[in-house]
Amino acid sequence: xxxxxxxxxxxKVLALIAVAIVINIVGGQFNDLLRLPIxxxxxxxxxxxxxxGPIAGAITGIFTNxxxxxxxxxxxxxxxxVALVIGLVAxxxxxxxxxxxxxxxxxxxxxxxxxxxxxAVPIRIYIFGGVTGSGADFFVAYFSSVGQTLVSSVxxxxxxxxxxxxxxxxxxxxxxxxxxxxRLTAGYDYLKFSKAAA
Amino acid sequence: MLEVRDLGFAYQGQPLLxxxxxxxxxxxxxxxxxxxxxxxxxxxxxxxxxLLKPExxxxxxxxxxxxxxxxxxxxxxxxxxxxxxxQQLFAGRVEEEVAFGPRQFGLPANQIxxxxxxALNRTSLLDQIARHPLDLSAAERRFLAIASVLAMRLPVLLxxxxxxxxxxxxxxxLESILEAxxxxxxxxxxxxxxxxxxxxxxxxxxxLGGRTPRQIPVPAFFSDTEVLAEVSVERPTxxxxxxxxx
Amino acid sequence: xxxxxxxxVGFASSDVLxxxxxxxxxxxxxxILGGNGSGKSTLAGWLAGWFSGGTHRLTAGGCLWNGxxxxxYTLVERxxxxxxxxxxxxxxxxxxxFTVAEEIAxxxxxxxxxxxxxVTRRDETLAACHLEHLAGRxxxxxxxxxxxxxxxxxxxxLRPKLMILDEPFSNLDPEAxxxxxxxxxxxxxxxxxxxxxxxxxxxxxxxxxxxVLHEGKISEFGNIRATLFDPTVIATIGLxxxxxCFLEIERGxxxxxxxxxxxxxxxxxxAAAILRRSRSA
Amino acid sequence: MLNSSIYCPGESSLxxxxxxxxxxxxxxxxxxxxxxxxxxxxxxxxxxxxxGLACGVGGSVIWRYVLLSLxxxxxxxxxHGAILPRSDMQPVLGWLHYSLTGLEHASLVGGRISxxxxxxLLFVSTTAPATLLRALDAARWPPGLSFLLASPLLLLDxxxxxxxxxxxxxxxxxxxxxxxxxxxxxxxxxxxxxxxxSALADAQERSHVLTARGFRALPYxxxxxxxxxxxxxxxxxxxxxxxxxxxxxxMVLR
Numbered sequence: 001x002x003x004x005x006x007x008x009x010x011x012k013v014l015a016l017i018a019v020a021i022v023i024n025i026v027g028g029q030f031n032d033l034l035r036l037p038i039x040x041x042x043x044x045x046x047x048x049x050x051x052x053g054p055i056a057g058a059i060t061g062i063f064t065n066x067x068x069x070x071x072x073x074x075x076x077x078x079x080x081x082v083a084l085v086i087g088l089v090a091x092x093x094x095x096x097x098x099x100x101x102x103x104x105x106x107x108x109x110x111x112x113x114x115x116x117x118x119x120a121v122p123i124r125i126y127i128f129g130g131v132t133g134s135g136a137d138f139f140v141a142y143f144s145s146v147g148q149t150l151v152s153s154v155x156x157x158x159x160x161x162x163x164x165x166x167x168x169x170x171x172x173x174x175x176x177x178x179x180x181x182x183r184l185t186a187g188y189d190y191l192k193f194s195k196a197a198a
Numbered sequence: 199m200l201e202v203r204d205l206g207f208a209y210q211g212q213p214l215l216x217x218x219x220x221x222x223x224x225x226x227x228x229x230x231x232x233x234x235x236x237x238x239x240x241x242x243x244x245x246x247x248x249l250l251k252p253e254x255x256x257x258x259x260x261x262x263x264x265x266x267x268x269x270x271x272x273x274x275x276x277x278x279x280x281x282x283x284x285q286q287l288f289a290g291r292v293e294e295e296v297a298f299g300p301r302q303f304g305l306p307a308n309q310i311x312x313x314x315x316x317a318l319n320r321t322s323l324l325d326q327i328a329r330h331p332l333d334l335s336a337a338e339r340r341f342l343a344i345a346s347v348l349a350m351r352l353p354v355l356l357x358x359x360x361x362x363x364x365x366x367x368x369x370x371x372l373e374s375i376l377e378a379x380x381x382x383x384x385x386x387x388x389x390x391x392x393x394x395x396x397x398x399x400x401x402x403x404x405x406l407g408g409r410t411p412r413q414i415p416v417p418a419f420f421s422d423t424e425v426l427a428e429v430s431v432e433r434p435t436x437x438x439x440x441x442x443x444x
Numbered sequence: 445x446x447x448x449x450x451x452x453v454g455f456a457s458s459d460v461l462x463x464x465x466x467x468x469x470x471x472x473x474x475x476i477l478g479g480n481g482s483g484k485s486t487l488a489g490w491l492a493g494w495f496s497g498g499t500h501r502l503t504a505g506g507c508l509w510n511g512x513x514x515x516x517y518t519l520v521e522r523x524x525x526x527x528x529x530x531x532x533x534x535x536x537x538x539x540x541x542f543t544v545a546e547e548i549a550x551x552x553x554x555x556x557x558x559x560x561x562x563v564t565r566r567d568e569t570l571a572a573c574h575l576e577h578l579a580g581r582x583x584x585x586x587x588x589x590x591x592x593x594x595x596x597x598x599x600x601x602l603r604p605k606l607m608i609l610d611e612p613f614s615n616l617d618p619e620a621x622x623x624x625x626x627x628x629x630x631x632x633x634x635x636x637x638x639x640x641x642x643x644x645x646x647x648x649x650x651x652x653x654x655x656v657l658h659e660g661k662i663s664e665f666g667n668i669r670a671t672l673f674d675p676t677v678i679a680t681i682g683l684x685x686x687x688x689c690f691l692e693i694e695r696g697x698x699x700x701x702x703x704x705x706x707x708x709x710x711x712x713x714x715a716a717a718i719l720r721r722s723r724s725a
Numbered sequence: 726m727l728n729s730s731i732y733c734p735g736e737s738s739l740x741x742x743x744x745x746x747x748x749x750x751x752x753x754x755x756x757x758x759x760x761x762x763x764x765x766x767x768x769x770x771x772x773x774x775x776x777g778l779a780c781g782v783g784g785s786v787i788w789r790y791v792l793l794s795l796x797x798x799x800x801x802x803x804x805h806g807a808i809l810p811r812s813d814m815q816p817v818l819g820w821l822h823y824s825l826t827g828l829e830h831a832s833l834v835g836g837r838i839s840x841x842x843x844x845x846l847l848f849v850s851t852t853a854p855a856t857l858l859r860a861l862d863a864a865r866w867p868p869g870l871s872f873l874l875a876s877p878l879l880l881l882d883x884x885x886x887x888x889x890x891x892x893x894x895x896x897x898x899x900x901x902x903x904x905x906x907x908x909x910x911x912x913x914x915x916x917x918x919x920x921x922x923s924a925l926a927d928a929q930e931r932s933h934v935l936t937a938r939g940f941r942a943l944p945y946x947x948x949x950x951x952x953x954x955x956x957x958x959x960x961x962x963x964x965x966x967x968x969x970x971x972x973x974x975x976m977v978l979r
Contacts, residue, residue, distance in 0.1 A: 489933070492937060493937075494933045494937065515848055519936060519939060519941075519942035520939055520942045520943065521812075522937070523937060523938055523939035523942060524939075526937075527937060527938075528929065528933075528937060530934075532930075534883065534931040535926075535927055535931060535932075535934070536930070536934050538931070538934060538935060538938060538940070539872075539876040539879050539880055539931055540871070540872050540875050540876060540879075540935075540940070541873070541879075542854065542855040542875070542877075542879065543855075546855070549949055550938060550940075551938035551939055552947070553862075553946045553947045553948065553949065554868070554938060554939035554940050554941070554942060554943065554946050555939045555942070555943070555947075556943050556945065556946060556947050557947055558947070559947060562947060562949050566949075582879070582880060582903055583879075584750075584879060584880070584883050585882075598938065599938075601941070669791065683769065
């Protein structure tokens with residue numbers, strides 16, 4: 001029994017990670033429709049982190065960027081460590097019970113944004129020289145021309161452009177998991193850490 | 199009353215799917231849209247509810263043209279029940295799901311809750327009011343989608359394969375809802391593969407996939423072997439039984 | 445051979461199956477009719493050993509294959525014994541194969557079978573399910589009916605001894621339905637097949653035995669006719685379309701013939717014969 | 726999915742090479758790019774694009790290369806050459822300044838990205854995803870790994886369609902996609918919740934199906950028609966791995 005159940009559980013998480021990756025990629029489509037200033041590219045990662053823990057979350061993040069690299073833009077693969085940190089930190093926060101109430105979730109979103117900044121800044125500076133060829137470069141240019149160092153310019157830009165997105169994504173996941181029916185969540189071990197005390 | 203005048207439509211880079219299609223669904227009338235897969239049944243629905251824009255012609259509700267308006271504005275006139283209710287269920291409770299539509303009209307709270315309980319009562323879901331929509335059975339979820347549309351009290355209803363996969367009890371519930379809506383003067387259009395269901399419930403048929411789609415009364419349609427073959431539709435059981443007897 | 449003994453299962457809030465017992469012998473063609481929400485899918489999942497991992501709660505009873513529960517078999521053994529084909533074919537495509545042919549080979553590859561064996565099985569099932577012309581297509585681009593046949597083919601490639609199909613017809617249009625039925629009619633004779641359905645029409649003439657699942661309990665009323673014409677069955681499932689239509693005509697004409705569950709018509713030929721007799725009488 | 730992917734079918738020797746060899750080659754180029762000086766980086770990028778032309782995938786590779794690298798290259802030269810304050814800033818015209826060390830740095834960073842981009846595009850455009858997965862399975866990597874690469878690629882179109890159907894269904898219920906930012910945020914919930922719940926339902930059902938078909942019942946799987954491999958390619962892979970290890974050691978110790 002135990003041997004079967006174990007593999008079985010893993011396959012369930014594996015199937016979950018696969019659809020979560022797709023959601024990370026497809027989520028932006030709604031953004032095009034609604035024209036909101038956010039990315040919506042890590043909802044799947046955070047969802048997996050809350051349902052199945054930091055390791056599963058980290059795997060979702062890495063593979064999302066690898067697959068975007070494989071089919072759209074190879075550069076995305078360079079940011080796989082950033083996606084990994086999002087999943088890992090979200091999973092650790094969930095494990096610590098920081099997805100229980102709305103305010104905890106907001107703080108979790110801010111913490112996730114801060115953590116990803118720590119990883120994204122060295123990648124952006126060391127590999128990309130601080131720019132990416134996107135609109136965010138104007139902010140980096142602005143901050144450095146008003147006297148900020150390169151590191152702080154990039155850090156401000158990354159954190160500033162991510163904090164709203166991560167707080168919102170965390171809130172969406174929180175709102176979803178607290179109202180999910182039993183038959184969709186059975187078997188996800190980590191969920192108990194995010195269930196509000198009744 | 200729903201009117202379609204000289205509708206023309208083609209998907210990009212493809213030949214015309216509709217060319218001058220006209221049809222009228224008076225108040226208290228049920229029109230069945232039939233035809234094989236790919237004949238354009240779903241496309242027609244999307245042209246009616248505004249998800250697609252016709253290239254020619256227009257769609258009128260109560261004599262006023264709705265073509266060219268925003269989808270969310272057309273939603274105040276035409277209600278659509280899609281094939282898979284899972285594509286719209288977002289709420290954590292059945293009642294919240296049904297309340298969404300009426301809430302868009304800015305009604306006061308007591309009117310909304312009155313409409314919600316009425317719609318749930320008519321769909322036999324009143325005792326499920328506090329459950330999670332995804333904890334319902336497949337048939338109950340279909341009726342939840344129907345209730346969400348009923349609660350909006352719109353003059354035109356579109357139903358896409360609403361009868362599919364239902365057992366006798368639920369089919370009869372659906373038929374009595376259709377009958378009540380017809381008596382209330384609604385214009386109803388349904389896409390339906392089940393010809394027995396069409397024969398029992400529809401007034402006229404619009405058969406797609408043939409040369410010129412025409413709106414034909416139900417008995418005339420099922421007696422016209424030529425049209426039936428053209429759109430490859432099976433005859434309903436009563437007609438086939440009569441055929442066996444001769 | 446599969447045996448269900450007094451199975452009680454459900455979710456935390458409610459019981460879905462309340463004491464189901466059933467025995468299926470090799471090569472039997474079984475239909476289980478049940479209304480919407482009667483527990484057909486739950487029963488199908490238990491028969492196939494899907495739910496031992498924890499999605500449902502087992503309160504009593506169980507399900508045995510050759511005397512042992514599914515948990516006593518390895519996953520390889522289970523895969524080669526029982527296969528379940530679900531209601532929504534798109535959900536039952538593995539999501540691991542880029543073509544129809546790869547999808548069919550997926551199961552046998554997982555079992556580590558020899559190379560030639562897999563190729564033989566793949567080609568045979570492609571033919572048996574009329575999928576040869578689609579062998580190179582992406583599974584997710586197929587129509588619903590084609591996907592249904594692909595799921596059946598992928599199950600067959602594992603050479604199961606028991607096939608369970610959960611409402612295989614309800615999401616198909618009439619054309620796809622007759623395709624699927626022809627595939628089912630050609631299944632190997634030594635495979636036991638169980639079909640769950642809400643509608644008696646599609647399984648009539650196919651099933652050897654007919655069961656009814658109602659409010660979490662299963663019953664078989666002697667023979668197929670007795671089952672079909674049982675009052676509770678008529679109330680939930682309804683009569684077969686021909687019988688229903690016959691009764692409507694017959695009621696109108698007021699024929700003198702004495703009709704009971706033993707001679708009510710089930711086919712067009714039977715119904716037409718009775719009606720002709722009553723006309724000439 | 727297959728329409729949007731970068732892969733272009735072909736018969737060149739690069740197409741026929743084992744995907745594991747190609748990916749080892751790609752990793753070697755990436756590691757090496759951190760050791761090469763700017764001129765070499767640009768020259769090697771050009772060579773890789775020429776190899777693409779020789780393999781019959783040049784058109785698609787060069788087009789994507791330009792599309793992806795041009796904005797970045799421009800940004801990096803403008804930013805380091807003219808904006809980021811440096812000690813050797815020289816005036817050009819009015820407020821416009823430039824820095825030579827900045828331009829050199831831009832050339833280094835830009836060249837490295839150019840090389841990594843060109844070689845990744847060459848790899849992806851000559852390697853069919855299905856072949857890559859068969860190579861991984863044949864090399865007895867865990868079946869779960871190839872599943873995580875394959876499944877999202879295969880499900881992408883289906884979910885894109887589903888996202889569209891959800892937005893259609895909600896708009897015909899009266900959901901407005903314009904209006905104040907606050908209303909659009911609320912609309913987001915109505916769009917995302919059905920997508921997420923249907924994804925969870927899919928995952929649950931699919932995990933049953935995979936298990937029932939024996940997926941991961943054994944630690945390996947048979948692969949019918951595995952991609953061709955040769956002793957030379959195996960030797961090449963090992964040599965490249967040793968070379969990469971040496972490069973990494975050099976970079977750390979330097």
